[in-house]
Amino acid sequence: MTQRPKISVGPFHFFSTGIRISGRPSLDDWQGPLQFAIWCQRAGPWWIGDLINAGEDGFGESFSQMCEGLVSTEMLSRYASVARRVPFENRRPNLSWSAHAAVARLNSQEQRRLLAAADREGWTSDELRVKARELKEKK
DSSP, X not given: OOSOOEEEETTEEEETTEEEEXXXXXXXXXXXXXXXXXXXXXXXXXXXXXXXXXXXXXXXXXXXXXXXXXXXXXXXXXXXXXXXXXXXGGOOTTSOHHHHHHHTTSOHHHHHHHHHHHHHHTOOHXXXXXXXXXXXXXX
């Protein structure tokens, strides 16, 4: 990328390498940008995975080549795989991407059931991974 992407939220200017703040925003002014940054961090793997899948569906190999060097091929593949395997309607905003990755190899119905339980019970990604493995081994 030759041009640095920039998104501004009021006096907060977000770049890929950090944030610059104009002036002296009040304490109340910080809440929205902080929530935005946390939201982006949690949503990023989904966005990347969904974009890769849709781009590859539409453009094939030429799209894949566009992604080279941006992030490791392994991570891009992982993001795309989890996004492909966990349908949008199964995704739970209160759970991490890693929690969803833990159930990605299960069928859709099992994903929904385990993700709902994890959300309700407050399971960690590791606890969810163990439960998913146990469910897979029962088959």
